[in-house]
Amino acid sequence: MKEKKSPAPPEKTPRWAEGAYEKAGTGEGLSTTPHITPLFSFSRIGIIAGNTFMHLMRMKIFYFLLVFVLIWLGLNIFKLPHTAGPESVGAEELRLLKAPLVGTMKLFAIIIGIVATALLIPRDVEDRTLYTILAKPVPRLDYLLGKLFGVLLLILAGLFVMTLLLDAVLAYRTQIILSDFEQVGRVLVEQQQWSQKDFDGAKVELLSHGVTWSLQAAILVIFFEAAIIAALALLVSTFSTSTLFTVVISTLVYFIGNFIADGLDHFRSSSGIGEGTLNELAAKVLFAPFPDYRPFKISDEVIAGQIFPPDILGSLALSTGLYVGLYVVLSWFIFTRKEI
Amino acid sequence: MSDTPAVQVKSLVKDFRGAFGRGMIRAVNDVSFEIASGEVYGLIGPNGSGKSTTMKALLGLVTPTAGICSIFGRDSTKVDSRQEVGFLPENPYFYKHLSGEETIRFYGKLCGMKGAVLRERTLELLKLVGLEDARKRRLGGYSKGMLQRIGLAQALVQDPRLLILDEPTAGVDPIGSRQIRDLIFKLKDRGFTVFLCSHLLEQVQEVCDRVGIIHKGSLVREGRLDDLIAIEDQTEIVLRNATPELLKRIHALAANEEGVELVRSGNPRTTLERLFLRETIQRDSGKLNPVQAIWEQREGDSK
Structure with a gap:
């Protein structure tokens, strides 16, 4: 019978193979201390989040910034028509500059929140990358949180870069418009067509459309919205078998979330039921899994020139935390039982 | 040597749900084996x-319907x-x-x-x-x-x-x-x-x-x-440089022995894979690479 013979070792054996694992078969030189893997580890979540961020970056997602720049250039070339009177023409111009740019930022955040998250888990399963990750001492919660935080990091970085551009453009335009406004305004005051009070009021309105803390807070609220939708997409992707299904369901839930409060108001007024009744409670329970986005519409009002009430930011952050937490726990519950 | 087996699979059963949750498909049925360290x-x-399902159960990627899998004594679902x-x-x-x-x-x-x-x-x-x-x-x-x-x-x-x-x-x-x-x-x-x-x-x-x-x-x-x-009732003898006369004598010896049958004799064959490796690697480099050298050495030792 042919006898098998193992090959001679290579010329230079790697150190790690010469050490403990020379004795692996005998059990010598190996730690017998039982490893205890914590339920979740910040460093491991950070590693997965960093890898997810880099993965999405190398998918050239930041080309979206080009769209942002193109819109800005377009707004400079083609001036949008406005119908404001002379007292608020400057403010109107700034609002028309700001609204499409902030709209693009919101679009970026929502699209990335849904699509990037929906893409990650099904692709890892399809490529069998998930097997190699979960075959390492990686708890499934770490994997989910890492993926979610990677997407959120990308959205945050994207919004940060776009906010810098927006602020720079807005500050520059505000300066030019303010200088024109002051020249024209002073003439109007001198000609007594405007009182000093009118002039000051119009100036305050103009400046409220420039770079303000309210605008920065409104952009942060856009991030909150995106975080909720990303967590929701993560939940859907734990039981969905395709990216398309996750994208469609998450988008649908996002739209429902935008109209849920109005829908409940309509339900109340059309059925004539009062607050606190059993029917109203049933309707609330029915719509409970859908995030209510109405409080987040404050960002649209800030773009229209309103001042962001600082006390709302805390409650919106808390609300975001609760929704994200709820969706992550549900995702974890499903994903732990998932047969991969 | 450590007594704890590297792998222990005991009465492993794995069922999967059929389409739309109807019926159960048994992928692994009462499989047990152990792998010693080394x-x-x-x-x-x-x-x-059921090979891959057994592996996945061992890695905790699927949960066993019944039975236990362990790695160096540790429950593989952990x-x-x-x-x-x-x-x-x-x-x-x-x-x-x-x-x-x-x-x-x-x-x-x-x-x-x-x-x-x-x-x-x-x-x-x-x-x-x-x-x-x-x-x-x-x-x-x-x-x-x-x-x-x-x-x-x-x-x-x-x-x-x-x-x-x-x-x-x-x-x-x-x-x-x-x-x-x-x-x-x-x-x-x-x-x-x-x-x-x-x-x-x-x-x-x-x-x-x-x-x-x-x-x-x-x-x-x-x-x-x-x-x-191993084929228990057969014995293989491989000779190098055997003359036709020697082979004839061996044939005769076997024929004269009661209950012994000469099943086969001839030149041993290499495999197509070894031939392919030899031809491609030699053509590319003009000499044997370390992998092939190991193989040639092994072939030589077994001859």
Whole structure:
């Protein structure tokens, strides 16, 4: 019978193979201390989040910034028509500059929140990358949180870069418009067509459309919205078998979330039921899994020139935390039982 | 030698739900086996026989319907058991955006490694699998054989005691396949426990100490390879430079012996794979490479 013979070792054996694992078969030189893997580890979540961020970056997602720049250039070339009177023409111009740019930022955040998250888990399963990750001492919660935080990091970085551009453009335009406004305004005051009070009021309105803390807070609220939708997409992707299904369901839930409060108001007024009744409670329970986005519409009002009430930011952050937490726990519950 | 087996699968049953939750499909049916520390074990069977499901149950990727799987005495449904395991799935793709070096570093970090230790380990593993020159290239540009080798490197990154390989040479050309098999030999020499699933029987025969044959979810045969494949009532004698006269005398001796039958005589054949390796490698380099040299030496020793 042919006898098998193992090959001679290579010329230079790697150190790690010469050490403990020379004795692996005998059990010598190996730690017998039982490893205890914590339920979740910040460093491991950070590693997965960093890898997810880099993965999405190398998918050239930041080309979206080009769209942002193109819109800005377009707004400079083609001036949008406005119908404001002379007292608020400057403010109107700034609002028309700001609204499409902030709209693009919101679009970026929502699209990335849904699509990037929906893409990650099904692709890892399809490529069998998930097997190699979960075959390492990686708890499934770490994997989910890492993926979610990677997407959120990308959205945050994207919004940060776009906010810098927006602020720079807005500050520059505000300066030019303010200088024109002051020249024209002073003439109007001198000609007594405007009182000093009118002039000051119009100036305050103009400046409220420039770079303000309210605008920065409104952009942060856009991030909150995106975080909720990303967590929701993560939940859907734990039981969905395709990216398309996750994208469609998450988008649908996002739209429902935008109209849920109005829908409940309509339900109340059309059925004539009062607050606190059993029917109203049933309707609330029915719509409970859908995030209510109405409080987040404050960002649209800030773009229209309103001042962001600082006390709302805390409650919106808390609300975001609760929704994200709820969706992550549900995702974890499903994903732990998932047969991969 | 440690008494705790590297792998213990006891009465494993795995059922999957049918389409739309109707009915149950039994993928693995009451499978039990053990792999001793330092052993190379091959689980063979046709497609859909339950090999991969058994592996996944061992790695905690699927939950057993019944039975127990453990790795070095630790319940394999617990994350801790994976400290000791390296896994290479069938046709792995990994993250295409990462380079070979970044891939190993990523998996090393997942196992809690960092700093100079990880850097050193990464370079050593790249050398071990012969991908030092391609370490900066993104995996999107790797061939299947290179992906399998980087897969082996990531499986080894945390110095596991057990290596689980699912069809490690699937889709790889004969040269790449030979290189991977040679790596398994190296690991075997260094005392690693290897659990290998394959339907390439020649490969399993070459590297495994023990095998199990799984069919329709049940383990139908299991034992030492040499015992399983030996034909008990036959004896093989291989001669070099035998003259026709000597062969005639041997034939005559066998014919005169009562109850003895000469079943076959002639020139032993090499395999098509060995012929292919010899022809392609020799044509390319004009000399034998180390892998082939090892093989030639082994062939010579067995003659």
